[in-house]
Amino acid sequence: MNRGLILPSAGVCLILIAFAAFRGPQDLADVDARMTVAADDSTGKASSAPTLVGRQVCRECHAENFALHAQHGHASTFHLVSQTDLAETFDGQSFDAGEPYGTYHYHAEGEGRLSVSLPERFEQDRFPLQYALGSGHHAQTMLTLTTAVDGQTEGIEHRVTCYSDGRLALTPGHANKTPHDALEYFGDSSRGEPLQRCIYCHTTSAKIVGETIVDLVSSINCEKCHGPGSEHVRAARLNPTSPPPYSVGEPSWDTESEFQLCGDCHRLPRSISEKEIRDYPKLLARFQPVGLLRSRCYLESDRQLKCTTCHNPHQTIHAIERSEHEQHCITCHQPEVAEHVACPVSPTTGCIECHMPAVELDEGLQFHDHYIRVHEPTLRSSQAGG
Ligand code: HEC
Ligand code: HEC
Ligand code: HEC
Ligand code: HEC
Ligand code: HEC
Ligand code: HEC
Ligand code: HEC
Structure with missing residues (x-):
C-alpha cells in the first residue's frame, strides 16, 4: 500500500502539532473553589444576573438530592482524562480495529495523560486523548481538541470506545467510515455547531478556546437544569424557610x-x-x-x-x-x-x-x-x- 497517497505529509504534521500544543490538566477543584467564593460574596447584595455557584453549595441545604445526583450518569458524564484512571487502565493495551485503521496502541504519558498510536501507519507518532465523555454506565468515548489547517478548532471523537463490560470496540456509529486525513484515523472530526453541542450536552458550563475548554464545569450538575443559583442561595440564606420561587418552583414551570x-x-x-x-x-x-x-x-x-x-x-x-x-x-x-x-x-x-x-x-x-x-x-x- 502506498502510504504517501493515503497520508499527505501535512496530516502527519497535524498530529505532531496537536500533541505539542496539548496543555496540561486544568484543575477542576480550582473551579469549584472559585465558585464557592462567588456564592459567599453574593450573600450581602442582590446581583442583577444570577451566576453559577457550583453543586457543593447546593449540598449545604439539599443534601439528599446531592447524594442521589452524585450516583446519576448526569453527574459524571464528562471528565478530563488526566483526572481519571483511564491512563492506568489503558496503558499497554492495544485494539485491532481492522481495515482501514489497524491496531491502536495506548500509552500512559505521566500525570494521568493518555495517548494513542497507530504504528502500522504513523510509526512513533502519538495522538493525545484529552476528554472522556460518558459515565461508563453504558460506555466512554474520548474526545480531543485540535487545530485544523485553517486555524479552526476541530474535535476528534476517538474511533474506539470503552464499553461498560470493559470491552474495547468501535465507537457507536463509526463502522464503515473512510478516513479523509491522518487525524481521521484516530477519530471522527467535528467543528463549529456540532462540536459546541457535543460539549454543551455533557457539561454544565464550557467555552472552547483553541485546543482547550475554559470556564469548564464538567458534567450535568444542579445548575444545568435549575439555572445559575447565586440569587436563590442568597435569598435562602436570608430567609431559610421560604425563599422566593426558583426554577421548577416558578408558577410558569x-x-x-x-x-x-x-x-x-x-x-x-x-x-x-x-x-x-x-x-x-x-x-x-x-x-x-x-x-x-x-x-x-x-x-x-x-x-x-x-x-x-x-x-x-x-x-x-x-x-x-x-x-x-x-x-x-x-x-x-x-x-x-x-x-x-x-x-x-x-x-x-x-x-x-x-x-x-x-x-x-x-x-x-x-x-x-x-x-x-x-x-x-x-x-x-x-x-x-x-
Ligand atoms: C441556604 C440553603 C439553600 C441553598 C444553599 C440552596 N437552597 Fe435550594 N432551597 C432552599 C429552601 C429553604 C427551599 C424551599 C424549601 C424546599 O423546597 O426545600 C429551596 C428550594 C429549592 C428548589 C425548589 C424550587 C422552589 O422554588 O421551591 C430547587 C429546585 C432548589 N432549591 C435548587 C437549589 C440549587 C440548584 C441549589 C444550588 C445552586 C440550591 N437550591 C441551594 C434552600 C437552599
Ligand atoms: C444537558 C443535557 C441533559 C439534560 C438537560 C438532561 N439529560 Fe439526562 N442524560 C444526559 C446525558 C449526557 C446522559 C448520559 C449520562 C451517562 O454518561 O451515563 C443522560 C442520562 C440520563 C438517564 C440515564 C442515566 C442514569 O444514570 O439514570 C436518565 C434516566 C436521564 N438522563 C433522564 C433525564 C431527565 C428526566 C431529564 C430532565 C429532567 C434529563 N435527563 C435532562 C444529558 C441530559
Ligand atoms: C411511563 C414511564 C416513563 C416515562 C414517562 C419516561 N420514562 Fe424513561 N424510562 C422508563 C423505563 C421503564 C426505563 C427503563 C428502566 C430500566 O432500565 O429498568 C426508562 C429509561 C430511560 C433512560 C435510559 C435509557 C433507556 O432508554 O433505557 C433514559 C435516558 C430515559 N428513560 C429518559 C426519559 C426522558 C427524557 C423522559 C421524558 C421525555 C422519560 N424517560 C419518560 C420509563 C419512563
Ligand atoms: C405479555 C405481554 C404484556 C404484558 C406483560 C402487558 N401487556 Fe398490556 N397489552 C398486551 C397486548 C398484546 C395488548 C393488546 C391486547 C388486545 O388488543 O387484545 C395489550 C393492551 C394493553 C392496553 C390497551 C388496552 C385497550 O383496551 O386498549 C393497555 C392500557 C395495557 N396493555 C397496559 C398494560 C400495563 C399497564 C401492563 C403492566 C401492568 C401491561 N399492559 C402488561 C401485552 C402485554
Ligand atoms: C443533543 C445532545 C447531545 C450531543 C450533541 C451529544 N450527546 Fe452524547 N449523550 C447525550 C445523551 C442524552 C446521552 C445519554 C444516552 C442516550 O440516551 O442517548 C449521551 C450519551 C453519551 C455517551 C455514553 C454512551 C451512550 O451512548 O449512552 C457517550 C460516550 C457520549 N454521549 C459521547 C458524545 C460525544 C463524543 C459527542 C460529540 C461528538 C456527543 N456525545 C454529543 C446527549 C448528547
Ligand atoms: C437533569 C436535570 C436536573 C438536575 C441535574 C438536578 N435537578 Fe433538581 N429537579 C429537576 C426537576 C425537573 C425537578 C422537578 C421535579 C418534579 O417536578 O417532580 C427538580 C426538583 C428539585 C427540587 C425540588 C423538589 C425536591 O426534589 O426536593 C430541589 C430542591 C432540587 N431539584 C435540587 C437539586 C439539586 C441540589 C441538584 C444537584 C445536586 C439538582 N436538583 C439537580 C431537575 C434536575
Ligand atoms: C398519566 C397516566 C398514564 C400513565 C402513567 C401511563 N399511561 Fe398508558 N395510557 C394512558 C391513557 C389515558 C391511555 C389511552 C387509554 C384509552 O382510552 O385507550 C393509555 C394507553 C395505553 C396503551 C394503549 C396504547 C395504544 O396505542 O393502543 C398502552 C399499551 C399503555 N397505555 C401502556 C402503558 C404502560 C406500559 C405504562 C407504563 C410504562 C403506561 N401506559 C403509563 C395513560 C397513562
Whole structure:
C-alpha cells in the first residue's frame, strides 16, 4: 500500500502539532473553589444576573438530592482524562480495529495523560486523548481538541470506545467510515455547531478556546437544569424557610417546560427529520422524548404524562426496580377503576417488557422504546416468556 497517497505529509504534521500544543490538566477543584467564593460574596447584595455557584453549595441545604445526583450518569458524564484512571487502565493495551485503521496502541504519558498510536501507519507518532465523555454506565468515548489547517478548532471523537463490560470496540456509529486525513484515523472530526453541542450536552458550563475548554464545569450538575443559583442561595440564606420561587418552583414551570429541559439533550422531534418521525426507525428508541410525545398515554392524559412521572430527575435508573416503574403504569391503568383502561393480557405485571421493550442499537447499547404501545405480534410473543 502506498502510504504517501493515503497520508499527505501535512496530516502527519497535524498530529505532531496537536500533541505539542496539548496543555496540561486544568484543575477542576480550582473551579469549584472559585465558585464557592462567588456564592459567599453574593450573600450581602442582590446581583442583577444570577451566576453559577457550583453543586457543593447546593449540598449545604439539599443534601439528599446531592447524594442521589452524585450516583446519576448526569453527574459524571464528562471528565478530563488526566483526572481519571483511564491512563492506568489503558496503558499497554492495544485494539485491532481492522481495515482501514489497524491496531491502536495506548500509552500512559505521566500525570494521568493518555495517548494513542497507530504504528502500522504513523510509526512513533502519538495522538493525545484529552476528554472522556460518558459515565461508563453504558460506555466512554474520548474526545480531543485540535487545530485544523485553517486555524479552526476541530474535535476528534476517538474511533474506539470503552464499553461498560470493559470491552474495547468501535465507537457507536463509526463502522464503515473512510478516513479523509491522518487525524481521521484516530477519530471522527467535528467543528463549529456540532462540536459546541457535543460539549454543551455533557457539561454544565464550557467555552472552547483553541485546543482547550475554559470556564469548564464538567458534567450535568444542579445548575444545568435549575439555572445559575447565586440569587436563590442568597435569598435562602436570608430567609431559610421560604425563599422566593426558583426554577421548577416558578408558577410558569409546567409539563412543556420539562419536555423542553430534558429534550434539549435527550432530543425533541424538532431535531429529527419529519420522515424519520413518520417511519419511526429503531434508532429513535434512543430519543425518549420523541417516543413519549407520540404515545397515547401522553396524548390522552391531558398531556399530564412527563419524564418525572416515572423518573426522579436526581436518581439514577440503575437504582430502580422494574416493579417500581410498573407501579407508575398501574397508577393510570388500574383494573378496578372504571374510567381506566386496563391490560387484557397482564393487568398487574410485565408492562415494560411488552409495551416499552429494550431495543438494541450499536455494539449492544440498549434503550427502552418510550413510544408506549401494543407491539407487533412477533415481538410480543418473543417477549412474553421473559
Ligand atoms: C441556604 C440553603 C439553600 C441553598 C444553599 C440552596 N437552597 Fe435550594 N432551597 C432552599 C429552601 C429553604 C427551599 C424551599 C424549601 C424546599 O423546597 O426545600 C429551596 C428550594 C429549592 C428548589 C425548589 C424550587 C422552589 O422554588 O421551591 C430547587 C429546585 C432548589 N432549591 C435548587 C437549589 C440549587 C440548584 C441549589 C444550588 C445552586 C440550591 N437550591 C441551594 C434552600 C437552599
Ligand atoms: C444537558 C443535557 C441533559 C439534560 C438537560 C438532561 N439529560 Fe439526562 N442524560 C444526559 C446525558 C449526557 C446522559 C448520559 C449520562 C451517562 O454518561 O451515563 C443522560 C442520562 C440520563 C438517564 C440515564 C442515566 C442514569 O444514570 O439514570 C436518565 C434516566 C436521564 N438522563 C433522564 C433525564 C431527565 C428526566 C431529564 C430532565 C429532567 C434529563 N435527563 C435532562 C444529558 C441530559
Ligand atoms: C443533543 C445532545 C447531545 C450531543 C450533541 C451529544 N450527546 Fe452524547 N449523550 C447525550 C445523551 C442524552 C446521552 C445519554 C444516552 C442516550 O440516551 O442517548 C449521551 C450519551 C453519551 C455517551 C455514553 C454512551 C451512550 O451512548 O449512552 C457517550 C460516550 C457520549 N454521549 C459521547 C458524545 C460525544 C463524543 C459527542 C460529540 C461528538 C456527543 N456525545 C454529543 C446527549 C448528547
Ligand atoms: C437533569 C436535570 C436536573 C438536575 C441535574 C438536578 N435537578 Fe433538581 N429537579 C429537576 C426537576 C425537573 C425537578 C422537578 C421535579 C418534579 O417536578 O417532580 C427538580 C426538583 C428539585 C427540587 C425540588 C423538589 C425536591 O426534589 O426536593 C430541589 C430542591 C432540587 N431539584 C435540587 C437539586 C439539586 C441540589 C441538584 C444537584 C445536586 C439538582 N436538583 C439537580 C431537575 C434536575
Ligand atoms: C398519566 C397516566 C398514564 C400513565 C402513567 C401511563 N399511561 Fe398508558 N395510557 C394512558 C391513557 C389515558 C391511555 C389511552 C387509554 C384509552 O382510552 O385507550 C393509555 C394507553 C395505553 C396503551 C394503549 C396504547 C395504544 O396505542 O393502543 C398502552 C399499551 C399503555 N397505555 C401502556 C402503558 C404502560 C406500559 C405504562 C407504563 C410504562 C403506561 N401506559 C403509563 C395513560 C397513562
Ligand atoms: C411511563 C414511564 C416513563 C416515562 C414517562 C419516561 N420514562 Fe424513561 N424510562 C422508563 C423505563 C421503564 C426505563 C427503563 C428502566 C430500566 O432500565 O429498568 C426508562 C429509561 C430511560 C433512560 C435510559 C435509557 C433507556 O432508554 O433505557 C433514559 C435516558 C430515559 N428513560 C429518559 C426519559 C426522558 C427524557 C423522559 C421524558 C421525555 C422519560 N424517560 C419518560 C420509563 C419512563
Ligand atoms: C405479555 C405481554 C404484556 C404484558 C406483560 C402487558 N401487556 Fe398490556 N397489552 C398486551 C397486548 C398484546 C395488548 C393488546 C391486547 C388486545 O388488543 O387484545 C395489550 C393492551 C394493553 C392496553 C390497551 C388496552 C385497550 O383496551 O386498549 C393497555 C392500557 C395495557 N396493555 C397496559 C398494560 C400495563 C399497564 C401492563 C403492566 C401492568 C401491561 N399492559 C402488561 C401485552 C402485554
